[in-house]
Amino acid sequence: MCGISGFVDKALPEVEARTVILRMVNSQSHRGPDDQGIESPSSGVWFGHNRLAIIDLSPDGHQPMSRGHLTITYNGEIYNYLEIRTELEKAGYRFTSHSDTEVILRAFERWGADCVQHFRGMWAFAIWDAQKNRLFCSRDRFGIKPFHYIHKGEAFYFASEIKALKHSRLYSGRLNSFQLMRDVQLGWSVYSNETHYYEIKQLRPGENLIFDGHSVFIYPYYCLECIHLNSTSQQPAEEFKARFFDSIRLHMRADVEVGSTFSGGLDSSAVVSAVQHLFSPGKFQTFTVWYDGADERPFAQQVWEKFPTITPHTLQPDPNEISDAFVRATRQYDIPVSGSSYLSQYFVMKLAHQQGIKVLLDGQGSDEYLMGYHHSLYRLFATYIRQGKLLTFIRELFTFSQMQHWGARKVIDLFLKSMLSTLFTEQQLYRLEYHHFYPNAFGRMLKTSFFLKHIDDQPLRNFSWHLLYTSILQTLLLHEDRNSMAFSIEARVPFLDHPLVEYTYSLPPHWKIQKGYTKYVLRQALADIMPAGITWRVDKKGFVTPGEILWLRNQLRWLLDEHLHLPLIERMVWEREKEKFLKGDNKNARWVWRVASLNYWYKNLR
Template structure:
């Protein structure tokens, strides 16, 4: 994992271009402190900050030249060992043990379709000297970032916004629909849009080609809606899931530097850490857990200890940030994210990644992705019930509802809320439900009721709304946000974070399964729980509560170490409905916490704008 930057711009002199590229790389030095390299053949300039993970020798430095191509690359291709063997059989020879060289050879052998063979996370820019074209690609889920600015014959790219700001093409003009989506829906990523009008993101699972001033962006992968494995025998499903999951963890462990694990105590991170210890029983594995005590605290240490006790080779580290630390690191945290952060959980992750790096770990495995495509969220259950009703499976739907209420020990009010939300998703598709949430969930609206542009399509349109919802979570709303914070927080501390649940072979398999394989008798992530029995401690497999990576920030922090944020001058937010903003803040100051999440979002937006 590294930082990349570069451009094609014939309007700059060589000296101007080198100075500019040096400044761009300096802005993202934290992403790769081990080596900085540049390559030029005017008007093409490529730069790279290296975080050495695989083949840490000089042979792995970038920009890397191979035959008629030069690359700057951020990420890991985990199946590089297998691809290298295939390429050697075709006559290719290698001078390093890096996955970077494998990408270059793969491009030479298979052209732009080489990315279809990759398993991993990546964002790269490859200059084809012979064809005089720039070929860029981003991994299937957008684990690694890729931003660019294009105007006429000029093209700039980088791993983060801050590296593009020195560009002569950059403008700080804001993209207001993205701000509205962040406030109303909590989204900080939306396929190709960013917070700046001039900056675009290369969408996940897309390639980009820039040649002779012309830009082409196209999709190279998607979920196959026709794949249907719901009819497989239950034991075969479990065996296949277990095989794919363990294969993913095994390949994600490939590294020439120490690897640790993030351990929240929840099912997903516990599954990954348990699998690491199961596969490598003789290796010490450092794990990292953040906790908070006191009123509104979140302390998952008892669950994390279940995993540590099951596998003695695990060496756990626990940490609780103090109020003084929260206050001292707030601005650095916000500058690291580069967006108005819509919730407090990423701040805890910031401290988690810092803890891992302080303990000498350079790579961590984390649990992002499972909740989205395995239906781990409570709101996925409403869609499941609605799907049952649409299929006229009334008894199955009713039975699932009562099991869910009893399993979660919900009271009458919560039980009625589930019925109401189920009715909404029975009657409306995902786009229509989103419009309701956008305009009515919070007592707050933009100054204009103009739509925020959140309409989306999925390959499941017209076939299965439940799987449309899971696709939407994975590719449009929740997961892109989490992956943004995963990248920024880990790279802030020069740490590579890997997410084994996002091996596309595993994701494709799960999407091809039926609803009952995700939610069965009111139990979420059913196939995961069934498949990993004997690896993950049983009490964790049977956990009923869904905590997520939660923090007490929206109330305890805003009323504590961040209380000064309430005194910011919010009158300058002229893109918002000022009357509602004022009303919301006054209610919160008087002790009303009902809309604490929105107050947090407003506070972070105002602070972020002040630092542009």
């Protein structure tokens, strides 16, 4: 895990170019404190790198790295680099380091742009080909690692983080009002190739980019919805387990100690239990944050007791640290802190950093294709209704209502929302949420500025695709990257190993939600290695915080006392909702948090 930066700008004098690349690199020093490098492989071309040494800790892994006419700056991990290296050595290629960076360079030398089809992992990299005078860039299949850029005419700048691009002569500071609206009304921190800044774009997941000195050509190399797997196994749970274990083995590859975030929930428990099952006995550290009223340590304790070689670290954040953490996180993210749960993750990373950990496994990514969110039920029931499986629909609705202890009002609400999901497209559903779920902060300026394309006739799978690529995961991964990198930690997400995702995404709905349980195939697959009290728990909590309810009325109350600086926000609407919130109405607490956070960011960090 590292920070990359660079540009192709032949109009920039060499002295000024060197100053710019150094500023870009220094602005991302938190991403790689172990080493720093700049290089100009051709006239007008500059690469920069901040290194967090994880694989091959020697100076041989220094970047930018050049081999012949190719130069690379790279952020991420190619987990199957050893297997690819062996294949390349058999083809006659020779290596002078033990890093995965050199493997990428040699793979590109052999296969060109198709090299990414061989990779399992997370990445964002740029390769300059001095023979062709061409820049090749790539981002991993699910957007785990960031790649931002600005292009204008014959100049192209790129970096891991937005703050580095602010040193480019192409940066104007113009804001993208559409993204501000999506942030407040939907909680989306990113959308498609857009950012909060008009000229700063991001490479989308599964895309390659070529810059030839004049034009940018972007094309997808990966298409999840195009992959239709027919499992050779008659036991999907066993197939899932085999793929998950394979992912865990690969994600544990490192030349430094690996630990794990750990909430006591199903996903993090699955990761920690799998590590202990495959690698125990052995030292393994976990990191947990808790609060009064939001304490999952009793569940985590079940895993700690089952695997006594675990060294647990827990933290109850000091209320006096909340305000400082918010300010620091906003600066780190380059965007507004659109939810308080991201601060919990910030504290987890801080706790791990204090113990000297450089690599953390994390359970991110499973909810989106294993259907862990409860609003997945609307699309499940819509799928059954469209397929004419009314008895299955009624049975599952009854089972869930019994297990979750839902009253008649909740059941009716779920039924009505399921009918909406049957009749409406995802685009229509999200448009309704965008305009009507929360107060309209933007008045007549609020325009529908997104499009959720139709991916699959099955509502559940269609919903799953957009969870992965549009509505939720991309925002979560952005914050995962910024929070971990704030403390020079590489966060790894084994649930997003593409063979595992492809297999599970292709499974029929009943293997994802069945008998009152979400993530059914995961529970079946890992029931023999996880404590039963976690495997079969039916409540779901993420990084729960008292933020929107408690912090915003206490430690972060100053955010509400700030003058409204945003010209886009309707002042009367803001004052009305703020007053209701301060009087104890929590209905729109998340919306109040988002506007307050956006207002602070607009004033101080835009």
